[in-house]
Amino acid sequence: MHPLRMSKPPRSISPHTAQALKTAGLVRHLGSVAEGIGVRFVVLKGAALHALSLVKANARPMCDLDVLLSPSDAARLNDTLVSQGWKAKGSHRGEDHLPVLKHSFWPALELHDQLSGVSLDGKSWVSFADLVSGGGAEPLPAAGPAVFVPTREFLAAHAIAHGFFHHGTVAIGYQLLRVFDDLAALGGLEGTDDEFLAGPGRWMKRGLTREEIVTILRLGRRLARGENVAADLPPTPESRLLEHVARSAGDPLYRKALRLRSFQLLGGTGHNRLWTFLGNSWHVTFLSRQQVDAIYGRPKHDWVYPVRQALRPFDLVLRVARYSVASLKLRASGESPPSAPRCQP
16 A cells, blocks of 8 residues: 655745654554554554644654554554565564664654553553553544544653653653653643542553652643742752753763663563563674664665674673763762662563
8 A cells, every 4th residue: 555645745834843744644544554454553642642633733843653552463564564665674673662664755653562661550561452441542533443542641641651761761862851841731730749640640550650750740840830940959859850851961971871771771671571681682782784774874885784793792892881981970970860760570
């Protein structure tokens, strides 16, 4: 099935608006493909906020589309899309999703079969079945009968979990301040702490602690009121969290120290931590050609690939050394990042 091409957006619109329009087109296209093969999916994160008209198209940046399916449906949709010209980026899956799919026209696509950081039963991460049976998803008729979006309640829970559980420990590839904008758009900063914990919090029975969730909420409310949280003396939990958010976005030394944690998290957060660690370590060390392109850039000559692949273990050792030095410098000055909010199964 060929992509349902949209007319080219005018040059005058912002990049965020253009990306939002293209992502909305991809949601409709996926809805058509999914209906044709008998699978269903839930649109997540920024694309869901746009689909529900909770944010303006030019206000919420997105770089890809994330959807949640059952494991079997994710495999079927993945195979169908690959047969239609999509290509897997890399050779292995992440903890929550299959290898990222790329297309020459559409935004990148992540097919999730679970969502770490959110849990309905306190034992396992949220699945498609959990979301539907728990009343956390509703149909999105505009995209077809195969497409669902989360409720506001779940979107608020997932905004916090995605930002501060999934990315919070290594806040490098995601702007954590976006979490507070999303919570404001969802009305998640209104009401009391207890009201949030009784509503969106019912989806957060595993992952972040109650204290971590409350600190995030209180910081969000204070930022929404325009308070100068950074000036808190003595430092408060909110000011320390804000410092972490700000420094992870722009402090080179701090970012290097955080990158050290990416090696500490190879075991993931699921129940099969040993196998996850071994699998992730293998794929991080022994690169495919696609991974070489993604990490180091596509070389001009084919002979460069085996050289870079052979040197990869040495590069990792040097990276760990650099990141360790940065971490020790921060620790010596009493500026270490906050404790990692990782859940032990």
